[in-house]
Amino acid sequence: MPSMSKNLKYLTAREVFARNLKKLRMARGLSQEALAEEAGLHRTYVGSIERGERNISIDNIERLANAFGLAPSKLLENENSR
């Protein structure tokens, strides 16, 4: 379906994670600072992750997933490719 093609472009794992993180954070009404506090990370670090600037590690993926009460795999799921 050509009309959907812009939603089906290849996203890197970083981009998928960044998008999921921001979406979840906003859905919960959390500031970057509040999420960072909950996950034991720095506010500016959360911001840079949401911009896809940092190569986040699996331990920090887990910290953020725990802050949301979700499985780490959920934060890596690409909604457009399921």
Add this chain to the structure above:
Amino acid sequence: MPSMSKNLKYLTAREVFARNLKKLRMARGLSQEALAEEAGLHRTYVGSIERGERNISIDNIERLANAFGLAPSKLLENENSR
């Protein structure tokens, strides 16, 4: 179900990833060296990831997922908690 309790212990994201990686690699009949080559990583690095010794980054999670032709989220899925 008490008889399943040993399968339901909490596994860290590293442990889940390590287990999935090894299981997939062996299911495909690949050596650590062959997988490392395919993913553009070092053989000893793949070994240390399978032992849960390294805090792997999202970019390297993606390299390994690509080597298997799977979504990165798949390598983080905990079979025991779905």
